[in-house]
Amino acid sequence: xxxxxxxTQFNDINGERDGRVEFSDTTxxxxxxxxxxxxxxxxxxxxxxxxxxxxxxxxxxxxxxxVPINMPKEIWITDTTFRDGQQAGAPFTVQQIVDLYKxxxxxxxxxxxxxxxxxxxxxxxxxxxxxxxxxxxxxxxxITSWIRAxxxxxxxxxxxxxKETGVLVSCSDYHIYNKMGLTRKxxxxxxxxxxxxxxxxxxxxxxxxEDITRADFYGFVLPFAEALRELGVEYGIPVKIRACDxxxxxxxxxxxxxxxxxxxxxxGLNHYAGIDSSMLExxxxxxxxxxxxxxxxxxxxxxxxxxxxxxxxxxRTGNCPLEAxxxxxxxxxxxxxxxxxxxxxxIAKYFENEMGYVIPPRTPFxxxxxxxxxxxxxxxxxxxxPEIYNIFNTEAILGRPASVAVDAHSGLAxxxxxxxxxxQEKGCSEKLQKRSEEIAAIKALVDREYEDGRCTSLxxxxxxxxxxxxxxxxxxxxx
Numbered sequence: 001x002x003x004x005x006x007x008t009q010f011n012d013i014n015g016e017r018d019g020r021v022e023f024s025d026t027t028x029x030x031x032x033x034x035x036x037x038x039x040x041x042x043x044x045x046x047x048x049x050x051x052x053x054x055x056x057x058x059x060x061x062x063x064x065x066x067v068p069i070n071m072p073k074e075i076w077i078t079d080t081t082f083r084d085g086q087q088a089g090a091p092f093t094v095q096q097i098v099d100l101y102k103x104x105x106x107x108x109x110x111x112x113x114x115x116x117x118x119x120x121x122x123x124x125x126x127x128x129x130x131x132x133x134x135x136x137x138x139x140x141x142x143i144t145s146w147i148r149a150x151x152x153x154x155x156x157x158x159x160x161x162x163k164e165t166g167v168l169v170s171c172s173d174y175h176i177y178n179k180m181g182l183t184r185k186x187x188x189x190x191x192x193x194x195x196x197x198x199x200x201x202x203x204x205x206x207x208x209x210e211d212i213t214r215a216d217f218y219g220f221v222l223p224f225a226e227a228l229r230e231l232g233v234e235y236g237i238p239v240k241i242r243a244c245d246x247x248x249x250x251x252x253x254x255x256x257x258x259x260x261x262x263x264x265x266x267x268g269l270n271h272y273a274g275i276d277s278s279m280l281e282x283x284x285x286x287x288x289x290x291x292x293x294x295x296x297x298x299x300x301x302x303x304x305x306x307x308x309x310x311x312x313x314x315x316r317t318g319n320c321p322l323e324a325x326x327x328x329x330x331x332x333x334x335x336x337x338x339x340x341x342x343x344x345x346x347i348a349k350y351f352e353n354e355m356g357y358v359i360p361p362r363t364p365f366x367x368x369x370x371x372x373x374x375x376x377x378x379x380x381x382x383x384x385x386p387e388i389y390n391i392f393n394t395e396a397i398l399g400r401p402a403s404v405a406v407d408a409h410s411g412l413a414x415x416x417x418x419x420x421x422x423x424q425e426k427g428c429s430e431k432l433q434k435r436s437e438e439i440a441a442i443k444a445l446v447d448r449e450y451e452d453g454r455c456t457s458l459x460x461x462x463x464x465x466x467x468x469x470x471x472x473x474x475x476x477x478x479x
Contacts, residue, residue, distance in 0.1 A: 002298060007282040015099060031443040036226070040219030041185045045173030048214060048259065056304045063257040067267035070302045071332070072277035077325050078307045079104060080283070082129070083166075084147045084319055085309035086120070089357075096355060097129040098136075100310065103347050104322075105138045109338030112140030113329060114322070115305065118166055121145045121156055130160055145208065149194040154201050160284075164204040166242065167194060171221055172211035184220050192227060206240040208283070212265060213249035217258045221265075225273035240279045241269060242307060245294060248287030248317065252297040262294050262425040270302040281305035286317040296328045311359065311366060312348055323347070323365050338401040342399040365398065372403045373414075382417050405457040408450040415443045419467060441470040 024031050051059045081104075082097055092100075101117065108114030116182035119133075120126040133143055146166040147153035157165045169191045170176060176187045191207075198205040207228060215221050225241055232239040243265055250262045258264045266282070269275045282298030282305070284291045295306040323344045330336050348366035351357040361369040371394045373382065381388040386402050395401035401421055404414045416434035419442065423430055432439050445466045449458065458466070464478040 023314075036274050037222040037272065039184055039188060039219050039223045040216065042173070042219075043183075044176035046216055046219075047173060050227070051260070052214060052249075058260075060253065060260055061257045062253070062255045064255040065257070065264070066254060067263050067271075067301065069300050070267070070270070071300050072275075072302060072304045073331075074278070075299045075304050075306075075329065076115040077108070077322060077329070078115050078281060078305050079141055079309065079322060080307050080319060081117065081309040081313065081322070083118045083120055084283075084315060085313040086396065087315050088313045088318065091125075092129075092355075094125055094129045094132060098132050099350065099354070100347070101133045101138075101141070103343055103350065104141055104310070105136075106340055106477060107326065107343040107347070108140055109336070109438075110342055110438050111338040112227045113326070113337055113339055114141045116144050116164070117141040118144045121142075121147065121153075121160060121162070127160065128388070130162070134139050134161070136471050146208075149190075151197065154198055154203065157203055162203070164206055164240070165198065167198060167208040168207050168210055169195075169207045169224075170210040171224065172215040172218075174214055175211055176220075184216075185249050188220070188224050188227070191224070192231065195228060195231060195239065196235075199231065199237055199239075202237070204237055204240065206242055206281070208242045208244050210244045211246045212243045212244045213247065213259050215259055217265065217268060222268060225269055225275055229274055238276070240281060242281040242283050242305075243269065243273055243298070243303070245282070245284040248285040248290060250284060250290060250294040252293055262297045266298050266301040266303050268297050277302050277304045279304075281307055283307035284320050285314065286320070291318075292324045294330065295325055296332070299328075299332065308328045311351060311357070311363070327365065339395050369405070371400060382413075406446060406463055407457040408447070410446070412439055412443055415439055415446060418463065422467075423474075423477055428477050438471045444468055445470050449470050 013445050021032060023029070051061060079080055081100065082092065086092055093426055104114050104117060119130050121130060125419055126456040130143060136241060142164070143162060143268055144164040144166065145157050145160075145162050147157060152167075170179070170187075173184075175184050176184060180187065182190065190197070195205050195207065209215070209221065228239045228241065232339075245262075249260050250265075251260045252262050256264070258268070266280065270277060280303040282295055282303050284294045291312070295308070298306055306320060308322035308325050310322050312318040312324070312436040326341060326344065330339070330341070344365055348359060352359060359367050361367045364370050371390055373389055381404055382390070382404065390402040401419055404410060404417045406414055406418050410418075416432055417441045419439065420431050446458065449462075467478045468475045
């Protein structure tokens with residue numbers, strides 16, 4: 001075993017070394033010897049055609065093996081909005097990057113739960129954004145980069161004073177054989193040479209294990225991860241591994257088999273390759289609607305970091321939404337640990353108002369309608385007790401009170417709730433009862449809008465005009 005092993009060899013009763021069992025300082029149990037996995041070279045790629053036939057929906061296989069939950073004491077979020085996120089649309093301006101970086105700093109709070117944010121460094125615009133964000137002097141999020149595997153790129157990172165950089169190390173045979181034209185041995189030798197060069201410059205490498213959910217876990221991923229760990233020991237700089245579910249194939253089902261099992265991937269890297277939890281990070285995509293659950297599961301089974309982007313923006317279906325993992329953190333830890341979750345609403349408004357980004361209205365936490373109800377019976381419940389139909393105190397936590405949309409089905413309760421919410425937002429303490437003459441007058445004008453067959457909700461401007469017409473004394477609050 002390497003010197004930094006978490007396992008101590010156990011002596012048998014004869015005082016001789018017994019390689020079959022070892023005492024684990026992690027589990028505090030005597031366990032079977034840690035298996036060492038050697039690189040399994042192949043002449044042709046192994047593409048898991050029994051799972052990924054390409055002409056069928058990908059299959060999930062089970063081997064009914066379970067691994068233990070092992071959530072690290074410290075967990076955190078890292079950000080890829082300015083790297084993977086930017087690849088999803090028009091490039092951000094320097095000012096937009098700086099503004100969003102400031103908002104992320106506030107969201108993560110004094111404990112830095114948004115630990116890092118990665119940047120491109122190729123263009124002068126990229127480098128200006130890096131410099132301006134660095135000049136802010138924030139400890140968190142730490143600015144890191146993502147680069148190509150070239151000496152010139154390493155020098156660029158060093159010149160900017162960036163201490164950590166991501167390096168792409170694709171690990172499935174799809175990429176090794178079919179994209180790069182290499183073999184597993186050739187790819188591993190190339191990658192290790194690149195990482196050695198990064199380490200020699202004193203930069204912390206973060207190895208992006210691209211397409212890990214289609215990779216041969218025992219034949220390539222584990223031996224490569226162990227080689228990286230040993231390289232880090234040699235240079236005294238731990239090597240971080242980002243497990244990238246590039247196509248969103250990861251699953252969390254109990255007993256699911258590799259390469260798709262998220263618990264299996266994280267447990268294997270931690271337990272068999274000896275990668276410390278603080279050096280393990282999960283990066284997922286949402287192709288199969290599993291991105292948030294997969295990220296939370298990575299935390300539960302031993303990864304300290306989950307990599308996200310604001311609003312989940314990113315390639316194809318996007319990355320894991322950063323705001324979702326803030327909520328997951330609070331759910332799992334039972335505390336916000338200093339996060340200011342109201343900043344999530346500010347971020348959403350910034351994307352819409354300053355960047356022209358259209359957020360789907362029903363997107364949790366940030367969409368226009370995420371806590372809006374249209375059913376009259378629900379509005380009646382909100383009037384009596386908001387807790388009945390609101391997921392939590394969205395006003396206190398996110399700065400967004402529960403709301404109702406007014407249409408033909410809203411009823412007196414829906415109209416009353418909308419009016420009273422608007423009055424509250426304008427600083428008026430008056431509340432109109434749903435059976436008051438004033439609410440009835442407003443409701444009559446609303447009904448008139450739908451008598452000719454209108455089927456869409458009334459806009460805020462239309463409703464304000466209706467209230468002013470029906471109850472002139474409230475005009476100062478609704479103009």
